[in-house]
Amino acid sequence: MTAASATPSASRWVRLLHRAEDGLLALMLLALLLLAVSQIALRVFFDTGLIWSEPVSRLLVLWLALLGGLAATREGKHIAIDALPRLLPPLWRRIAWSVSQLGAAAITGTLAWYSISMIQLEREMPTYLVGTLPNWVGMLVLPFGFGLMALRFLISSATHGPAATPELSPELADLDDNPSVKS
Amino acid sequence: MSDLLPWLIVALLAALGAPLFALIAAAALIGFHAAGYDLTVVAVEFYRLSELPGLIAIPLFTLAGYLLGESGAPKRLVRLSNALLGWLPGGLAIVALVACALFTAFTGASGVTIVAMGGLLFPALAHAGYRERFNLGLITSSGSLGLLFAPSLPLILYGFVAGQLGTDPPVTVESLFLAGLLPGLLMVGLLSLYAMWNGRHLVAETRKFDARELRDALLDAGWELPLPFLVLGGIYSGVLAASEAAAVTALYVLVVATLIKREIGLRKLIDTMSEAMRLVGAILLILGVALALSNWLVDQEVPSRLFEFLQEHVDSPLAFLLLLNLFLLVVGMLLDVFSAVVILVPLLVPVALGYGIDPVHLGIILLANLQLGYFTPPVGMNLFIASYRFDVPVTKLVRSCIPFFLILAFAVLLITYWPALSLALVR
Amino acid sequence: KIASLAPDGSTWMNEMRAAGERIDAATEGRVKVKFYPGGVMGNDTTVLRKIRLGQLQGAALTGSELSILYKDAQIYSVPFLFRDDAEVDAIRKVVDPMLREGFTAKGFHVLSITGVGFAYLMSVPDVRSKTDLQKGKVWVPQNDTIAEITFREGGVEPIPLPLSDAFTGLQTGLIDTVATTPTAAIALQWHTKLKHLVDMPLSYVVGYVMLDQKAYMKLSEADRAAVDAEFAKGAANIDAANRSDNQKAFEALQEIGLKVFKPDAEEAALWRDVGKRALDKLVADKAFTAPVLGAIEGQLAKQRAAE
Numbered sequence A: 001m002t003a004a005s006a007t008p009s010a011s012r013w014v015r016l017l018h019r020a021e022d023g024l025l026a027l028m029l030l031a032l033l034l035l036a037v038s039q040i041a042l043r044v045f046f047d048t049g050l051i052w053s054e055p056v057s058r059l060l061v062l063w064l065a066l067l068g069g070l071a072a073t074r075e076g077k078h079i080a081i082d083a084l085p086r087l088l089p090p091l092w093r094r095i096a097w098s099v100s101q102l103g104a105a106a107i108t109g110t111l112a113w114y115s116i117s118m119i120q121l122e123r124e125m126p127t128y129l130v131g132t133l134p135n136w137v138g139m140l141v142l143p144f145g146f147g148l149m150a151l152r153f154l155i156s157s158a159t160h161g162p163a164a165t166p167e168l169s170p171e172l173a174d175l176d177d178n179p180s181v182k183s
Numbered sequence B: 001m002s003d004l005l006p007w008l009i010v011a012l013l014a015a016l017g018a019p020l021f022a023l024i025a026a027a028a029l030i031g032f033h034a035a036g037y038d039l040t041v042v043a044v045e046f047y048r049l050s051e052l053p054g055l056i057a058i059p060l061f062t063l064a065g066y067l068l069g070e071s072g073a074p075k076r077l078v079r080l081s082n083a084l085l086g087w088l089p090g091g092l093a094i095v096a097l098v099a100c101a102l103f104t105a106f107t108g109a110s111g112v113t114i115v116a117m118g119g120l121l122f123p124a125l126a127h128a129g130y131r132e133r134f135n136l137g138l139i140t141s142s143g144s145l146g147l148l149f150a151p152s153l154p155l156i157l158y159g160f161v162a163g164q165l166g167t168d169p170p171v172t173v174e175s176l177f178l179a180g181l182l183p184g185l186l187m188v189g190l191l192s193l194y195a196m197w198n199g200r201h202l203v204a205e206t207r208k209f210d211a212r213e214l215r216d217a218l219l220d221a222g223w224e225l226p227l228p229f230l231v232l233g234g235i236y237s238g239v240l241a242a243s244e245a246a247a248v249t250a251l252y253v254l255v256v257a258t259l260i261k262r263e264i265g266l267r268k269l270i271d272t273m274s275e276a277m278r279l280v281g282a283i284l285l286i287l288g289v290a291l292a293l294s295n296w297l298v299d300q301e302v303p304s305r306l307f308e309f310l311q312e313h314v315d316s317p318l319a320f321l322l323l324l325n326l327f328l329l330v331v332g333m334l335l336d337v338f339s340a341v342v343i344l345v346p347l348l349v350p351v352a353l354g355y356g357i358d359p360v361h362l363g364i365i366l367l368a369n370l371q372l373g374y375f376t377p378p379v380g381m382n383l384f385i386a387s388y389r390f391d392v393p394v395t396k397l398v399r400s401c402i403p404f405f406l407i408l409a410f411a412v413l414l415i416t417y418w419p420a421l422s423l424a425l426v427r
Numbered sequence C: 001k002i003a004s005l006a007p008d009g010s011t012w013m014n015e016m017r018a019a020g021e022r023i024d025a026a027t028e029g030r031v032k033v034k035f036y037p038g039g040v041m042g043n044d045t046t047v048l049r050k051i052r053l054g055q056l057q058g059a060a061l062t063g064s065e066l067s068i069l070y071k072d073a074q075i076y077s078v079p080f081l082f083r084d085d086a087e088v089d090a091i092r093k094v095v096d097p098m099l100r101e102g103f104t105a106k107g108f109h110v111l112s113i114t115g116v117g118f119a120y121l122m123s124v125p126d127v128r129s130k131t132d133l134q135k136g137k138v139w140v141p142q143n144d145t146i147a148e149i150t151f152r153e154g155g156v157e158p159i160p161l162p163l164s165d166a167f168t169g170l171q172t173g174l175i176d177t178v179a180t181t182p183t184a185a186i187a188l189q190w191h192t193k194l195k196h197l198v199d200m201p202l203s204y205v206v207g208y209v210m211l212d213q214k215a216y217m218k219l220s221e222a223d224r225a226a227v228d229a230e231f232a233k234g235a236a237n238i239d240a241a242n243r244s245d246n247q248k249a250f251e252a253l254q255e256i257g258l259k260v261f262k263p264d265a266e267e268a269a270l271w272r273d274v275g276k277r278a279l280d281k282l283v284a285d286k287a288f289t290a291p292v293l294g295a296i297e298g299q300l301a302k303q304r305a306a307e
C-alpha cells in the first residue's frame, strides 16, 4: 500500500512487515485486555490483585500509542485539517501533501531526538517502573516510534499523494452493500 | 520577525493539511524553546501519557466499538429498534435516531455511524416514503448523535484532560458519563418529535405493533442487549470504574463476536484490532503532545491572562457562554472532536471556573457544541462522509441538514443555559 | 517555580504562597516564587525530572514522594515510631538537620520540613485486630515501600494504587482500608465512604519544600537569607495549623459518624510488634541510612527513659 513498490519481491517484504506490525498491535491489545480482566477477576473472586499490573498496563498503553501512531502514519490515517488542500487542483494538492509530510517528518524527528535526551537523563538517575525494571526501558518506544514515523513521513512525502477521501478507509467503504431492513 | 517565523511555518503546515499531532508538538517545541527551556521537557511531558490513571479505557472501548461495527450488530440493533418503535408515527425515523445514537456512543463519531448505519437505514427510510432530503439530513446529523452517551471516546478524553488539571469540583470520567445522559436524551427527544411530525402522514409506514417480531428481534439481539446495561449499570452503580467497564465490555464483545456468533474470524480479528489501534494511536499521540502544549500554557500562565483579558470585556457568565457557543461552533467545524478537546480544555476550563461554571457542565457544553460542528457547513466532516457514502453533492446535504441543525442548536442552547440538566445526576 | 501535588487552597499551599509574597517584598522583587499546585506539573517523578531540566526550581512534596530521590526522606513514616506530638517535636529537633544535609548531598536545598500529621488506619469494615485487617482490602500509595512492607508484615497483601485512583477504588470497593491523616481523609472526600478509625498513630507524614541547589546558589547571600527566613516562618505556621486542623478533622470525622476504636494495651503491643518487624525488614533492605536511623532510635530511647 505504501512505499517501495519498486520490485515485486520488495513489496512482498513490505507487506510482510506490515502484517507483522498489525500482529504486534493486536497482540499488545490482547495482553492489555487480559491483564485488565484478570485484575478484575482477582479482585472480585479472590480479594487480591497483581502489584505490577497497573504500571505494566500503563506502559502497554504508551507502547500502543506510539506503535499505533506509527501504523496510522503508514496508512495516512492521522487526523488533519484538510479543508484547504481539498479545494486545490491536483498538482497543487500533491505539492501541499509533500510539503506537509516533510514538515511532519522534521517534527517527529525532533521528538525522537529529545526522547533520546530524556532517556539519557533518566539513565543518570534511574527511577523504577516495577521492581528492578527501570523506567527508561519503557521509554525506549519513544525514540523508536517517533524515529520510524519520521522515516515514514519522509517516504510518503516522496512516493504517494493524499487519499481521495482521507477520513474514509477502504474497509468502511466495503460496508456499502448491507441489506436494507424490512419495514 | 525571527520570533514569528517558526509560528508562520506551523500555520503554513496546518493549512497544507499536516497531521495535527505534529502541529501541536511543533507548537509545544517552539513555545518551550522561546521560554528558554531544555526541549527534553516536551518528551518528559509526552511520557506523562503513561501516568494518566485509567487510560486503558480508550483502547479497550475502541476495540469493543470496532468489533461491534464489524459484526452483525448494526443489523440486529436496527431490527430490534424497529420492532420496538416501528408502530409509532415517524417510528422508523426514530428507530434511525436511537440506533445511530447508541452506535455512535460505542464507536465514537469517527464517521463509522454514517457508513455502517446509513447503509441500512437510508434505503429503509426511502422505502417507507420519507422525503429524500429528510433522510439525508437525518443520517448526516445522526452521525455524531450519541457523543454525550457513555462510553463515547470524546467524553472519556475530556475526563482525562480536564481531570489532570486538578479542578475543584473535580472532573471524573464517571461523572461525565452521568452528566451526558439527560442532555443526550434531550437531543434524541427533540429530533424524535421532528421525526414524528415528518412521518405523521405516512400511513404506509405506520404498522401495528407485532409482539412476535419483537420477541424474535429480542432473541436475535440477545447477545448485544446486555451491553448498555453492562457499561452503564456497571459504572453508574459504582461496581466498575470506567476503565474496568471498558475491559469487561471489550472481553464480552470479543467472545460473542469470535466464539459465540462466530462472525469474525482470526484474520479479520487481527485486522480489526490493528485498525482500532491505529485510531487509538492517532488519538493518544494527540493527547500526549497536547499534554506538552498545555503544560507550556500553564507554565506561561496563559489561561489566567486570558481570563483577565476576558473579564475586562465580558462581565457575566451568560455572555461568556454565548461567546463560547459561537466560538465552539467554528472550532467544531474546523477541528475534529479529539483535537478540539485536547487543545481547548486546558485553556477553557480555568477561564470557565473563573466565571463559576462547573467543569463537568463545561464538558457537556463543549461536546454538545462540537457534535453540531460535525455537520456545520461548509466544512463539517460528516457532510463529506455522507456526500461520499450517498453520492450526493455537499450543497444538497447542507440544505437537507438545516432543520436538524436548528433543532440541535436549540438543544445546545438549552444545555448551555440550564446547568441542572447536566448536573442533576452528578452533584 | 515550585511545583506540588498538594491541592490549591490547602494550608500548605496557602502558607507557601504567603511566604512567597513576603519574599517578594523582602527582596524588593528580586526573588519571585511561583507555585504550581495540584499536580499540574505532573507527579513526583515528573516534577523531579523537570527540576533537573531547569523548567522548575523546586518542589513541595511529601516524604514518600521524595523517597525516590533520597531514601531517608520518609524515615518519620516508620510505623508506630512515635506515640504522640511531644515525641515528634523532640526527635525532629535533632533529626531534621540531618535530613537537610542528606538532601544537600543530593543537590537540593531544603527550605522547610513540616509535619503533615499522623496517619491513622481508616476503613469501611470494622477493624479491631490484625485478623480483621487481614480480611480488608488495604490501599497503599504506589512506590510507598514503607507502607507496603508494613502491611505485608501484618499479614496483609496490600493493593498499591496511585493517589488519584484511591477514591474511585473506595467507591468501587477495590479497596476498603486506607491509612491517612484526618485532614486528608476529609479533603479527598474519602470520609464519605469510610466508617471506622483505629485511634493509634500509624505513621508520621512530613512535607518538604526544597530548591535545586544550583538555582538557590544563584541568589545573592542576602536574598538567600530572606528566602530561608520566610519559609522558616511559614513552616512554623504550617506545623501549628496542621496540628490544630488534624485535631478538628479528627473530631469532625467522629461527628459524621466514624466509629473510633482505641486498642487496649495488649492489642497495641501486637501492632507495635508488626511495626518492629517492618522496621527490621526495612533495615535489612537498606531502606534508610544507618546514622539517621541510629539518631532517631537513640533520641527516642533517651526521651522515653526520661518520662
Ligand code: NA
Binding pocket: B291, B292, B294, B295, B298, C040
Ligand atoms: Na499539562
Ligand code: NA
Binding pocket: A081, B333, B334, B335, B336, B379, B380, B381
Ligand atoms: Na474536520
